[in-house]
Amino acid sequence: MATLVETGEAAIEDSTQPPRFARLPRPVILLLVLVAILCGLIAVFGPTMAAQATLNGFVAGGYIGLGAIGLTLVFGMLKVVNFAHGDLMVSGAYLTILLAWLGVPLPLGMLLAVTGTAALALATEKLVWRPLRRAGAGTLQLFLSAIGLGLVIRSTIQFFAGSQVRTLGANVVTSIAFGPLRMGTLQAVAFVVGLVAMVIVGLALRYTNIGKEMRALADNRALAEVSGINTSRIIDITWTISGCLAGLAGVLYATAIGSFNPNFGITLLLGLFAATILGGIGNAYGALVGGIVIGLSQEWSTLLFNARWKPVVGFTLLILMLLFMPQGIFGRTRRRS
Amino acid sequence: MSVDFWINVGVLAGIYGIFTLGLQLNAGFTGLLNFGQAGFMAIGAYSVGIFVVSWGLPLWLAFLLAVALAVAAGMLVGISALRLRSHHFAIATIGFAEIVRYTLQNAEFSGGNQGLIGFDDDWRSVNEWALSKLASVELDAYTQLPLLLAIWATFLVLLVTMELLQRTPWARVLRGIREDEDATAALGKNTFSYKLQSLGIAAALAAIAGFFVSLNITYLYPTVFDPTFTFFGYAILVLGGLGSYTGVALGSIIFWVLLEGTRLMETSLSAGQQSSLRFVIVGLSLILLSRLRPQGILGNRNELRAEP
Numbered sequence: 281m282a283t284l285v286e287t288g289e290a291a292i293e294d295s296t297q298p299p300r301f302a303r304l305p306r307p308v309i310l311l312l313v314l315v316a317i318l319c320g321l322i323a324v325f326g327p328t329m330a331a332q333a334t335l336n337g338f339v340a341g342g343y344i345g346l347g348a349i350g351l352t353l354v355f356g357m358l359k360v361v362n363f364a365h366g367d368l369m370v371s372g373a374y375l376t377i378l379l380a381w382l383g384v385p386l387p388l389g390m391l392l393a394v395t396g397t398a399a400l401a402l403a404t405e406k407l408v409w410r411p412l413r414r415a416g417a418g419t420l421q422l423f424l425s426a427i428g429l430g431l432v433i434r435s436t437i438q439f440f441a442g443s444q445v446r447t448l449g450a451n452v453v454t455s456i457a458f459g460p461l462r463m464g465t466l467q468a469v470a471f472v473v474g475l476v477a478m479v480i481v482g483l484a485l486r487y488t489n490i491g492k493e494m495r496a497l498a499d500n501r502a503l504a505e506v507s508g509i510n511t512s513r514i515i516d517i518t519w520t521i522s523g524c525l526a527g528l529a530g531v532l533y534a535t536a537i538g539s540f541n542p543n544f545g546i547t548l549l550l551g552l553f554a555a556t557i558l559g560g561i562g563n564a565y566g567a568l569v570g571g572i573v574i575g576l577s578q579e580w581s582t583l584l585f586n587a588r589w590k591p592v593v594g595f596t597l598l599i600l601m602l603l604f605m606p607q608g609i610f611g612r613t614r615r616r617s
Numbered sequence: 618m619s620v621d622f623w624i625n626v627g628v629l630a631g632i633y634g635i636f637t638l639g640l641q642l643n644a645g646f647t648g649l650l651n652f653g654q655a656g657f658m659a660i661g662a663y664s665v666g667i668f669v670v671s672w673g674l675p676l677w678l679a680f681l682l683a684v685a686l687a688v689a690a691g692m693l694v695g696i697s698a699l700r701l702r703s704h705h706f707a708i709a710t711i712g713f714a715e716i717v718r719y720t721l722q723n724a725e726f727s728g729g730n731q732g733l734i735g736f737d738d739d740w741r742s743v744n745e746w747a748l749s750k751l752a753s754v755e756l757d758a759y760t761q762l763p764l765l766l767a768i769w770a771t772f773l774v775l776l777v778t779m780e781l782l783q784r785t786p787w788a789r790v791l792r793g794i795r796e797d798e799d800a801t802a803a804l805g806k807n808t809f810s811y812k813l814q815s816l817g818i819a820a821a822l823a824a825i826a827g828f829f830v831s832l833n834i835t836y837l838y839p840t841v842f843d844p845t846f847t848f849f850g851y852a853i854l855v856l857g858g859l860g861s862y863t864g865v866a867l868g869s870i871i872f873w874v875l876l877e878g879t880r881l882m883e884t885s886l887s888a889g890q891q892s893s894l895r896f897v898i899v900g901l902s903l904i905l906l907s908r909l910r911p912q913g914i915l916g917n918r919n920e921l922r923a924e925p
Contacts, residue, residue: 361704413907419703420644421907424650424855427848428903438773442889461801543842550715592719595712605695 306609328460337576339467342474345571346529347389348555349443349564352524356498358560364430374437381540394527401523438542445539470532478568551594557601560608626877631859634869637850639819645859646910647815653710654823659842661687661824662831676739684824691820695813705756714844722839730768732838746923760895779862839901855906
């Protein structure tokens with residue numbers, strides 16, 4: 281216990297002292313813990329049930345991870361805790377419904393919905409965030425604007441679409457069988473698409489010029505600016521990518537879960553925060569891994585508790601992470617900025 | 618009909634005024650972004666219900682215990698989360714409020730989504746006694762009037778108490794923490810303990826508000842304590858002004874008159890659409906106030922922490 285508390289302190293005090301117990305790198309510890317839990321579940325519930333829950337966990341981890349990447353990019357760069365991020369995901373899902381209702385074929389509709397969500401995120405930057413930054417807004421103003429924005433987006437969707445449960449109208453019955461395991465075809469598609477998107481974002485951040493500029497900006501804004509990086513352009517791009525990923529995550533959620541209402545974003549949001557903090561704020565790869573850990577924990581928990589407690593697992597992990605490891609699994613020791 | 622409507626607006630304004638006093642103390646004067654206030658309110662209201670219905674305690678004793686329990690919850694949240702920096706603290710408190718709501722929604726002891734009923738008999742007898750007194754001035758037709766008077770009397774007493782508290786050296790330390798925690802700590806003040814006290818008082822205020830919510834709706838169910846209501850409190854806070862307790866009263870009245878006033882407009886919208894519209898209004902006012910007048914109506918710009 282004492283060592284754990286000390287780890288937490290280390291992050292807060294900006295200390296560069298590594299925690300004493302961390303002989304092994306933290307990602308390795310995480311992996312060991314996950315494997316241990318999986319072995320436990322296999323021993324208690326048998327391999328089929330454990331594997332099925334694990335499979336579901338990876339699907340959930342896909343959309344949670346995608347959502348978390350967008351959240352972490354914006355937070356890392358602008359220090360904005362975007363409470364509207366979950367609602368951007370909802371926009372993705374509902375734009376798809378809208379386009380399907382207008383007669384656009386589903387795959388094209390999904391693509392357009394993702395684009396539309398990206399445009400919405402960019403609009404929030406132009407209309408809300410940039411003016412606030414210019415005015416030198418404090419933490420509380422940023423928080424309240426984000427919350428207000430989330431309320432506006434969610435309630436506008438609710439105004440037009442109602443709060444009843446909706447579906448994308450896709451075929452959710454067919455499934456693929458892997459031996460004794462079953463996975464909905466759409467779930468499988470959602471998982472693969474999510475994985476591909478994450479790999480693309482990861483590679484783009486690492487190897488493209490824009491990705492490098494984004495990381496430079498997140499590290500030190502002033503330094504990036506004097507190095508000749510066009511910061512407002514990079515910020516625009518970041519919001520676009522964040523919105524794009526949120527829209528995609530929303531569409532994938534809608535596809536994988538099948539039925540949803542406009543509140544799914546706010547319900548998922550704390551899970552996204554948990555994933556973000558687990559992976560270390562501002563770290564896109566971390567958010568991806570964090571998303572998968574949250575997805576797995578939530579699905580594994582359904583073996584132990586009633587499924588209605590599933591969201592509580594996300595919140596609990598969030599709070600535990602904040603208390604004991606606020607710098608995250610992949611947290612770099614914090615620098616003063 | 619119309620008078621009853623405005624009495625109800627007054628009830629809501631009073632309840633949320635008490636609720637927001639706590640946010641003013643935390644966010645306005647201590648620089649603590651407490652986003653879990655709705656969770657404390659839920660703990661207060663539900664404890665009253667559970668103590669009366671399941672334990673058979675008298676309502677007033679249940680009320681005192683509920684406040685104590687909310688303060689204990691505040692201590693628990695504070696001890697664990699106050700070490701965190703502001704962003705993380707805010708997220709942790711939201712997580713706390715969500716856990717409270719999910720627990721109430723799904724646990725056995727709280728009646729789940731069916732909720733709790735039948736805890737307000739003691740209040741009803743008081744209400745009838747008050748109505749019989751009001752009969753002499755021919756106001757006994759307004760059955761919610763005693764509640765309104767009780768809430769506003771409580772609110773004003775608490776308002777004056779907080780205002781007086783604000784002039785003590787204790788409150789100066791809180792403001793010192795808001796401005797520069799390290800400097801305050803360097804003066805030998807135990808800043809952690811002060812922040813904990815600030816959070817505990819806010820939790821107590823939330824529990825009092827929760828008690829009145831339970832008397833007002835006479836039926837407790839989890840969605841009444843949706844974490845969104847914390848944001849209503851923040852809207853009232855920035856509307857009235859950061860760093861001003863009187864601003865809380867003014868902000869709460871304006872907020873609820875505007876919000877409930879939308880119900881009076883003749884529209885062809887469905888009930889669901891109207892409620893969505895009200896949330897859009899709350900959201901827009903949060904965005905616009907943060908941008909245009911972050912110090913609010915009665916707020917003092919000097920009380921606004923400049924540094925994020």
